[in-house]
Amino acid sequence: MKKLELKFLNEESRTVTISLDEPVEPVDPAAVNAAMDEILLQDCFTSTGGSLVSKKEARIVERNVFDITL
Template identity: 65%
Template structure:
Protein backbone atom coordinates (compact mmCIF):
# COMPACT_ATOMS: atom_id res chain seq x y z
CA UNK A 1 0.00 0.00 0.00
CA UNK A 2 1.30 3.44 -0.90
CA UNK A 3 0.60 6.72 0.88
CA UNK A 4 1.39 10.34 0.14
CA UNK A 5 2.70 11.94 3.31
CA UNK A 6 2.49 15.72 3.57
CA UNK A 7 4.66 16.98 6.42
CA UNK A 8 4.20 20.42 7.95
CA UNK A 9 5.59 22.35 10.89
CA UNK A 10 3.10 23.76 13.38
CA UNK A 11 3.38 26.91 15.50
CA UNK A 12 5.49 25.03 18.07
CA UNK A 13 7.90 23.83 15.36
CA UNK A 14 6.75 20.23 15.63
CA UNK A 15 6.17 18.02 12.59
CA UNK A 16 2.56 17.20 11.67
CA UNK A 17 1.88 14.56 9.00
CA UNK A 18 -1.22 14.27 6.83
CA UNK A 19 -1.44 10.97 4.91
CA UNK A 20 -3.39 10.32 1.72
CA UNK A 21 -4.00 6.72 0.62
CA UNK A 22 -3.39 5.54 -2.95
CA UNK A 23 -1.78 8.69 -4.40
CA UNK A 24 -1.68 9.35 -8.12
CA UNK A 25 1.74 8.51 -9.50
CA UNK A 26 3.95 9.94 -10.64
CA UNK A 27 3.27 12.74 -8.17
CA UNK A 28 3.20 16.23 -9.68
CA UNK A 29 5.43 18.43 -7.47
CA UNK A 30 3.61 21.60 -8.59
CA UNK A 31 0.22 20.22 -7.51
CA UNK A 32 1.62 18.89 -4.23
CA UNK A 33 3.12 22.32 -3.41
CA UNK A 34 -0.16 24.03 -4.33
CA UNK A 35 -2.18 21.63 -2.17
CA UNK A 36 0.14 22.15 0.80
CA UNK A 37 0.02 25.93 0.36
CA UNK A 38 -3.80 25.76 0.29
CA UNK A 39 -3.88 23.65 3.47
CA UNK A 40 -1.75 26.24 5.27
CA UNK A 41 -3.68 29.23 3.86
CA UNK A 42 -7.12 27.80 4.68
CA UNK A 43 -6.15 26.68 8.18
CA UNK A 44 -8.27 23.58 7.65
CA UNK A 45 -6.15 21.37 9.92
CA UNK A 46 -5.18 22.09 13.50
CA UNK A 47 -2.71 20.25 15.69
CA UNK A 48 -2.17 20.20 19.44
CA UNK A 49 0.82 22.48 18.81
CA UNK A 50 -1.21 25.07 16.91
CA UNK A 51 -1.90 25.83 13.27
CA UNK A 52 0.18 24.44 10.44
CA UNK A 53 2.53 27.23 9.39
CA UNK A 54 5.24 25.82 7.12
CA UNK A 55 5.80 23.04 4.56
CA UNK A 56 8.51 20.57 5.59
CA UNK A 57 8.41 17.79 3.00
CA UNK A 58 6.23 15.53 0.90
CA UNK A 59 6.96 11.92 0.08
CA UNK A 60 5.40 8.72 -1.14
CA UNK A 61 5.79 5.84 1.28
CA UNK A 62 5.22 2.20 0.40
CA UNK A 63 4.64 -0.40 3.08
CA UNK A 64 4.75 -4.12 2.45
CA UNK A 65 3.45 -6.56 5.02
CA UNK A 66 4.11 -10.28 4.75
CA UNK A 67 2.50 -12.76 7.11
CA UNK A 68 4.61 -15.49 8.67
CA UNK A 69 3.03 -18.87 9.14
CA UNK A 70 3.46 -20.03 12.73
Template identity: 75%
Template sequence: MKTLELKFLNQDNKTVTISLDSPVEPADPVAVNQAMDAIITQNAFFSAGGDLVSKKQARIVERNVFDIQL
Protein backbone atom coordinates in the same frame (compact mmCIF):
# COMPACT_ATOMS: atom_id res chain seq x y z
CA MET B 1 0.47 -0.09 0.01
CA LYS B 2 1.59 3.42 -0.85
CA THR B 3 0.76 6.64 0.92
CA LEU B 4 1.47 10.27 0.19
CA GLU B 5 2.81 11.95 3.32
CA LEU B 6 2.51 15.72 3.57
CA LYS B 7 4.69 17.05 6.39
CA PHE B 8 4.18 20.49 7.88
CA LEU B 9 5.58 22.48 10.79
CA ASN B 10 3.12 23.87 13.32
CA GLN B 11 3.36 26.92 15.58
CA ASP B 12 5.37 24.89 18.13
CA ASN B 13 7.85 24.00 15.33
CA LYS B 14 6.78 20.34 15.56
CA THR B 15 6.22 18.13 12.53
CA VAL B 16 2.62 17.26 11.63
CA THR B 17 2.03 14.55 9.02
CA ILE B 18 -1.08 14.14 6.89
CA SER B 19 -1.18 10.77 5.11
CA LEU B 20 -3.27 10.01 2.03
CA ASP B 21 -3.73 6.46 0.74
CA SER B 22 -3.26 5.40 -2.89
CA PRO B 23 -1.65 8.54 -4.33
CA VAL B 24 -1.64 9.22 -8.05
CA GLU B 25 1.73 8.39 -9.54
CA PRO B 26 3.93 9.85 -10.70
CA ALA B 27 3.38 12.60 -8.17
CA ASP B 28 3.01 16.10 -9.61
CA PRO B 29 5.27 18.37 -7.53
CA VAL B 30 3.37 21.49 -8.62
CA ALA B 31 0.00 20.04 -7.58
CA VAL B 32 1.40 18.78 -4.27
CA ASN B 33 2.91 22.21 -3.56
CA GLN B 34 -0.37 23.94 -4.39
CA ALA B 35 -2.35 21.54 -2.19
CA MET B 36 0.02 22.08 0.74
CA ASP B 37 -0.15 25.86 0.28
CA ALA B 38 -3.96 25.66 0.25
CA ILE B 39 -3.99 23.60 3.45
CA ILE B 40 -1.87 26.25 5.19
CA THR B 41 -3.72 29.25 3.71
CA GLN B 42 -7.18 27.90 4.50
CA ASN B 43 -6.08 26.74 7.96
CA ALA B 44 -7.72 23.42 7.06
CA PHE B 45 -6.16 21.39 9.88
CA PHE B 46 -5.29 22.10 13.50
CA SER B 47 -2.71 20.26 15.59
CA ALA B 48 -2.04 20.05 19.31
CA GLY B 49 0.87 22.44 18.71
CA GLY B 50 -1.24 25.03 16.94
CA ASP B 51 -1.88 25.95 13.32
CA LEU B 52 0.18 24.56 10.46
CA VAL B 53 2.54 27.35 9.43
CA SER B 54 4.98 25.97 6.83
CA LYS B 55 5.73 23.07 4.50
CA LYS B 56 8.48 20.68 5.54
CA GLN B 57 8.39 17.74 3.15
CA ALA B 58 6.24 15.62 0.86
CA ARG B 59 7.00 12.02 0.03
CA ILE B 60 5.49 8.80 -1.20
CA VAL B 61 6.04 5.92 1.20
CA GLU B 62 5.62 2.28 0.24
CA ARG B 63 4.99 -0.28 2.94
CA ASN B 64 5.11 -4.02 2.39
CA VAL B 65 3.49 -6.36 4.89
CA PHE B 66 4.14 -10.10 4.85
CA ASP B 67 2.17 -12.41 7.10
CA ILE B 68 4.10 -15.12 8.89
CA GLN B 69 2.33 -18.46 9.12
CA LEU B 70 2.16 -19.52 12.77
Protein backbone atom coordinates in the same frame (compact mmCIF):
# COMPACT_ATOMS: atom_id res chain seq x y z
CA MET C 1 0.32 0.02 0.23
CA LYS C 2 1.60 3.46 -0.69
CA LYS C 3 0.82 6.73 1.09
CA LEU C 4 1.51 10.34 0.31
CA GLU C 5 2.72 12.09 3.45
CA LEU C 6 2.47 15.86 3.64
CA LYS C 7 4.59 17.20 6.47
CA PHE C 8 4.11 20.66 7.96
CA LEU C 9 5.50 22.59 10.90
CA ASN C 10 3.05 23.99 13.44
CA GLU C 11 3.30 27.08 15.64
CA GLU C 12 5.52 25.17 18.09
CA SER C 13 7.87 24.13 15.25
CA ARG C 14 6.74 20.51 15.64
CA THR C 15 6.13 18.28 12.64
CA VAL C 16 2.52 17.44 11.71
CA THR C 17 1.86 14.76 9.08
CA ILE C 18 -1.21 14.41 6.88
CA SER C 19 -1.30 10.99 5.17
CA LEU C 20 -3.27 10.18 2.04
CA ASP C 21 -3.77 6.57 0.90
CA GLU C 22 -3.12 5.38 -2.66
CA PRO C 23 -1.76 8.57 -4.26
CA VAL C 24 -1.94 9.04 -8.02
CA GLU C 25 1.38 8.18 -9.60
CA PRO C 26 3.53 9.54 -10.96
CA VAL C 27 3.22 12.28 -8.36
CA ASP C 28 3.06 15.82 -9.73
CA PRO C 29 5.34 17.90 -7.48
CA ALA C 30 3.70 21.16 -8.59
CA ALA C 31 0.25 19.84 -7.64
CA VAL C 32 1.48 18.62 -4.25
CA ASN C 33 3.15 21.97 -3.60
CA ALA C 34 -0.02 23.85 -4.59
CA ALA C 35 -2.17 21.60 -2.37
CA MET C 36 0.12 22.19 0.60
CA ASP C 37 0.03 25.95 -0.04
CA GLU C 38 -3.78 25.82 -0.09
CA ILE C 39 -3.90 23.85 3.18
CA LEU C 40 -1.78 26.57 4.80
CA LEU C 41 -3.83 29.37 3.23
CA GLN C 42 -7.17 27.91 4.34
CA ASP C 43 -5.87 27.13 7.86
CA CYS C 44 -8.16 24.11 7.80
CA PHE C 45 -6.12 21.83 10.09
CA THR C 46 -4.89 22.37 13.61
CA SER C 47 -2.72 20.30 15.90
CA THR C 48 -1.95 20.15 19.59
CA GLY C 49 0.85 22.61 18.85
CA GLY C 50 -1.40 25.09 17.06
CA SER C 51 -2.05 25.90 13.43
CA LEU C 52 0.12 24.69 10.58
CA VAL C 53 2.48 27.49 9.58
CA SER C 54 4.92 26.14 6.98
CA LYS C 55 5.70 23.24 4.66
CA LYS C 56 8.43 20.83 5.71
CA GLU C 57 8.37 18.04 3.10
CA ALA C 58 6.26 15.65 1.07
CA ARG C 59 7.07 12.04 0.37
CA ILE C 60 5.70 8.73 -0.85
CA VAL C 61 5.95 5.93 1.70
CA GLU C 62 5.49 2.29 0.75
CA ARG C 63 4.84 -0.39 3.32
CA ASN C 64 5.17 -4.09 2.58
CA VAL C 65 3.69 -6.71 4.88
CA PHE C 66 4.55 -10.37 4.58
CA ASP C 67 2.63 -12.94 6.61
CA ILE C 68 4.58 -15.75 8.21
CA THR C 69 2.85 -19.08 8.36
CA LEU C 70 3.12 -20.58 11.85
